[in-house]
Amino acid sequence: MVYLQELVKQKGKNVLKKEQQAWITRLKGMPHKTPFMVTDLAIVHENAKVITEALPRVGIYYAIKSNSDERIIETIDPIVAGYDIASLGEYKHLKNLGVASERMLYSNPVKIPEHIQKTYEGGVRHFAFDSMDEISKLSTYAPGSEVYLRIKVSDYGSRFPLSKKFGVDPLHAVAYMDMAAEKGLKPTGLAFHVGSQSENPHSWAVAFETCGEIIKKLSAVGIDISFINIGGGFPASYTERINSLKQIADIINKSITKHIPDHVKIVAEPGRFISATSSVIVTSVIGRETRGSSDWLFIDMGVFQGLLEPLEIDSWRYPIFTNYGKKAAAFSKSFVLTGPTCDAYDTLGLDYELPSNLKMGDRLYIGSAGAYTKVYASNFNGFSPPKTYYLENQK
Ligand SMILES: Cc1ncc(COP(=O)(O)O)c(C=O)c1O
Structure with a gap:
């Protein structure tokens, strides 16, 4: 061969x-x-274990959009903290497998109203947003939920950039979080995604620095951040040389210590790294x-x-x-x-x-x-x- x-x-x-x-x-x-x-389920298990151990301060929520295979989910379920969902369909798939709603983060920033309503009725309480329309939908269909603002960060060096479609300019973060609070939501989180298959580990460092600055600004207006969702982007091995997970994890771990207060929980949503x-x-x-x-x-x-x-x-x-x-x-x-x-x-x-x-x-x-x-x-x-x-x- x-x-x-x-x-x-x-x-x-x-x-x-x-x-x-x-x-x-x-x-x-x-x-x-x-x-x-x-x-090979042993590889899936190993990948989930490796990323969990490399990022000790980070809760791992598998992005089932990358591969929603039941056997994969069953294999990693004892290792991961939970799952990222993008739709009612993904929510139902996880429910059928016995996953508790509290372990799901609805991280798609722009959602179908019925999907918000049904997942909220089913017990999901964490929703991403990055627009006024989403604040309005969430306040109607998921009242009082914890919401996290997706900010635009650099996705330079990623093979599948996402920042054109999603994320508000960090300059407007305080305004959006304020508006969410006014509508009765709990604006407790920030989110970013450096783009899928990121070959530039410094993207995470810059994104954490930005989050640190926003946290300070929010604190000054009485809004406390309790978690940051750093999305996915961790690269898998294809034909090109990539940074090792260890190199990326070193940068992430140092950036968290440097820029993020201790009480703020960090979660990540790797998809490709676990399944590819x-x-x-x-x-x-x-x-x-x-x-x-x-x-x-x-x-x-x-x-x-x-x-x-x-x-x-x-x-x-x-x-x-x-x-x-x-x-x-x-x-x-x-x-x-x-x-x-x-x-x-x-x-x-x-x-x-x-x-x-x-x-x-x-x-x-x-x-x-x-x-x-x-x-x-x-x-x-x-x-x-x-x-x-x-x-x-x-x-
Ligand atoms: C919100 C969110 N989280 C996680 C992921 C998974 O990203 P990756 O497969 O690069 O780890 C994606 C991918 O599009 C996403 O949009």
Whole structure:
């Protein structure tokens, strides 16, 4: 087996990463019909444990939007403090799994009124906001709730920025919190998100400094902050070098000590970090053709069955490996890798380096496929999302 993405140039060297080597062992004896996903619950457990231990002052609330798989939730439930929810649907999903409403933070800043009403009736008491309309909705449908203001922070260096869509300018924080109090809500929290897959750990440092300043200003007008929700953004390993969680955690832990009063509780909502590396999607080549000067490889799993992130960012690459021998790296070539539907946008990338002799029926393994994949899946063109199989107690 050869892991081929950024490693192709290192011909002859051991091009397999330790994790890919381990996946190869785990995937042996899985002849199921492709495409399918394999989720290793031991990895999910480990990821949840690692982030909990690295951030001792931070309560971990898993963002189920990244992967709402029941087995994942059951696996991490004893480790995490709770969950971030984005909708009534996510609330119901967690309730069906027996999760108490007190362990849910409704962190989507702009919510559907009925969703606020039903989750409030079900016992949710923490809601994010970042607009006047939201204050009005919350005061009507979730009266007296604890609300946290999403502020805009730098998402520079993140692969999936969020600050265009969400967050008020920190300059206006006092005004918004004041208005929430006037409407009978309890403005007790601040929230930010540095953007998903952040490759810039300093974003957190700057965001904490901003929160520290806002806390002082709020205190001067008699509003006490009791918690800060720092969202997600913790990067998972794909094809590019990333900062280790330890590096990020050091910065976060120091920033909390420096800028945030001791009595303020900190919570985080990691999604991708916990779920991405837990899963591999196994797919088969269903056709190969030369179109103009490009070689196209058609596989039975594409954008619309869940691999949507390449549509969001052109340069997004999954780590893809094959069951070709190690020497295949010397005979690799660039392929346009495309999915099975009739839509030209159903394409994972224009320049995937893969063994040159790949042919119909060969399997490709798409690594780090656990986050923001099957939650996106549709049945477009009649293709089903991949079925999931589980591995446990592998470590
Ligand atoms: C409010 C909120 N919390 C948490 C997350 C999870 O982020 P990530 O998967 O980068 O950890 C998101 C992602 O969009 C979010 O919007």
